[in-house]
Amino acid sequence: xxxxxxxxxxxxxxxxxxxxxxxxxxxxxxxxTDDLDVDSLSMVEIIYAAEEKFGVSIPDxxxxxxxxxxxxxxxxxxxxx
Amino acid sequence: MSRSTVVVTGLGATTPLGGDVASTWEGMLAGRxxxxxxxxxxxxxxxxxxxxxxxVDPAEKLERVEARRLDxxxxxxxxxxxxxxxxxxxxxxxxxxxxxxxxxxxVATGIGGMHTFLGQWDAQKERGPRRVSPLTxxxxxxxxxxxxxxxRLGARATVHTPxxxxxxxxxxxxxxxxxxxxxxADVVVAGGAEACVHPFTVNAFxxxxxxxxxxxxxxxxxxxxxxxxDGFVLAEGSAIFVLERLEHAQARGARIYxxxxxxxxTADAYDIVQPDPSGTAQAKAMKRALAESGLEARDxxxxxxxxxxxxxxxxxxxxxxxxxxGQDTTAVVTATKSMxxxxxxxxxxxxxxxxxxxxHDRKVPPTINLDDPEPGLGIDIATSVRELPEGDLAGxxxxxxFGGHNVAVAFTNQYASNR
Numbered sequence: 312x313x314x315x316x317x318x319x320x321x322x323x324x325x326x327x328x329x330x331x332x333x334x335x336x337x338x339x340x341x342x343x344t345d346d347l348d349v350d351s352l353s354m355v356e357i358i359y360a361a362e363e364k365f366g367v368s369i370p371d372x373x374x375x376x377x378x379x380x381x382x383x384x385x386x387x388x389x390x391x392x
Numbered sequence: 393m394s395r396s397t398v399v400v401t402g403l404g405a406t407t408p409l410g411g412d413v414a415s416t417w418e419g420m421l422a423g424r425x426x427x428x429x430x431x432x433x434x435x436x437x438x439x440x441x442x443x444x445x446x447x448v449d450p451a452e453k454l455e456r457v458e459a460r461r462l463d464x465x466x467x468x469x470x471x472x473x474x475x476x477x478x479x480x481x482x483x484x485x486x487x488x489x490x491x492x493x494x495x496x497x498x499v500a501t502g503i504g505g506m507h508t509f510l511g512q513w514d515a516q517k518e519r520g521p522r523r524v525s526p527l528t529x530x531x532x533x534x535x536x537x538x539x540x541x542x543x544r545l546g547a548r549a550t551v552h553t554p555x556x557x558x559x560x561x562x563x564x565x566x567x568x569x570x571x572x573x574x575x576x577a578d579v580v581v582a583g584g585a586e587a588c589v590h591p592f593t594v595n596a597f598x599x600x601x602x603x604x605x606x607x608x609x610x611x612x613x614x615x616x617x618x619x620x621x622d623g624f625v626l627a628e629g630s631a632i633f634v635l636e637r638l639e640h641a642q643a644r645g646a647r648i649y650x651x652x653x654x655x656x657x658t659a660d661a662y663d664i665v666q667p668d669p670s671g672t673a674q675a676k677a678m679k680r681a682l683a684e685s686g687l688e689a690r691d692x693x694x695x696x697x698x699x700x701x702x703x704x705x706x707x708x709x710x711x712x713x714x715x716x717x718g719q720d721t722t723a724v725v726t727a728t729k730s731m732x733x734x735x736x737x738x739x740x741x742x743x744x745x746x747x748x749x750x751x752h753d754r755k756v757p758p759t760i761n762l763d764d765p766e767p768g769l770g771i772d773i774a775t776s777v778r779e780l781p782e783g784d785l786a787g788x789x790x791x792x793x794f795g796g797h798n799v800a801v802a803f804t805n806q807y808a809s810n811r
């Protein structure tokens with residue numbers, strides 16, 4: 312089971328790959344849209360890539376509630392446990 | 393309403409001959425072939441394994457995230473548009489003096505985002521529905537290249553994508569000229585883009601028996617009017633113009649290449665792929681381009697022909713050129729597809745660019761590989777660089793497409809800054 316920090320780091324790499332946001336900016340308290348300027352289609356792409364990376368399912372109705380990096384990391388931790 | 397004069401103030405291109413206009417034009421004047429073998433494993437069992445592949449990967453000229461959000465056909469269009477825009481004296485992504493509400497885009501394609509279309513279907517089949525990119529639709533749509541240029545320039549007048557197969561980008565130039573003449577825009581970024589060198593597309597054209605199979609000698613495969621021709625060579629790339637109302641260009645002291653003087657558009661209504669052997673509608677397109685330009689047939693000193701190196705098309709076009717310009721026309725004719733291959737929806741704009749540069753530099757690039765011309769053509773085909781005379785010059789570029797589309801575009805060197 313990866314640690315919170317390991318999940319955050321891997322997720323940061325995905326956000327960087329998809330949206331070009333520097334990985335170091337992808338911290339738990341950051342909002343994807345308001346702080347990191349990730350647009351809606353890029354957000355969908357990040358969710359799909361995270362599903363594949365972490366081997367979890369993130370249904371579209373759940374993905375809507377993942378506002379911050381911390382929300383996403385917590386969801387992935389729960390889903391993977 | 394009196395018609396406006398539409399001038400060319402910027403050019404951009406990325407082609408099998410080079411990653412910009414200068415290297416492409418230099419390659420044409422040197423008679424260099426941009427056709428090469430497709431070395432990827434997927435080509436091994438195809439009947440045709442050659443193509444005019446880009447000299448420079450467009451992704452190298454784009455930010456990484458920008459490149460991954462654009463299909464290859466939009467990548468080449470954005471790269472060429474940036475060169476054209478900067479060539480016109482404007483800054484990319486900076487404030488510039490063009491009123492955004494008077495700035496249009498008219499950029500064509502024959503097919504659209506083929507790599508995205510097929511690649512994402514592969515992803516769905518092989519890895520499931522959740523693996524399809526949410527960017528698939530905006531990447532594959534045929535208007536994606538035009539829309540992405542509009543986004544980068546803030547262009548808010550008409551943003552438009554004509555689709556008429558291999559005539560598409562000449563139609564885009566004609567439509568752009570109309571936008572300016574009808575008073576809907578002062579500046580229009582116009583041209584075409586295509587990037588479909590993909591296993592499926594190469595095979596599909598090959599299955600039509602339309603493509604050259606001279607796999608052992610790629611540089612000699614595209615040979616318009618030669619008796620040994622056996623089909624066209626698929627190619628990828630983009631050519632983009634900045635077109636501008638004359639007074640707008642003069643007011644800002646812009647460098648002018650020449651005038652997009654007129655266009656003629658007709659259709660064969662004969663067959664979905666075969667050109668009408670009578671060439672009547674092709675000739676009518678050229679005559680309409682002359683009439684719209686206020687030019688006489690004898691004014692035309694140069695024709696860049698559509699001539700794709702297919703057995704049926706090239707001879708018919710020679711006849712239609714004579715019908716339009718006179719049986720005794722002395723116009724110097726060339727087929728630059730002999731060097732670039734066939735860019736489909738990018739072909740018209742690239743060859744219009746070659747036509748304009750020939751008038752501007754007074755040099756007609758050669759038709760290469762014309763070792764044994766088909767008898768009875770009756771036109772003067774350049775097989776080496778040919779000088780054009782001093783003074784006023786006018787030329788025509790022809791583009792014809794599957795579906796029976798014929799678009800002839802006329803240029804002059806009037807107002808050219810180097811005259």
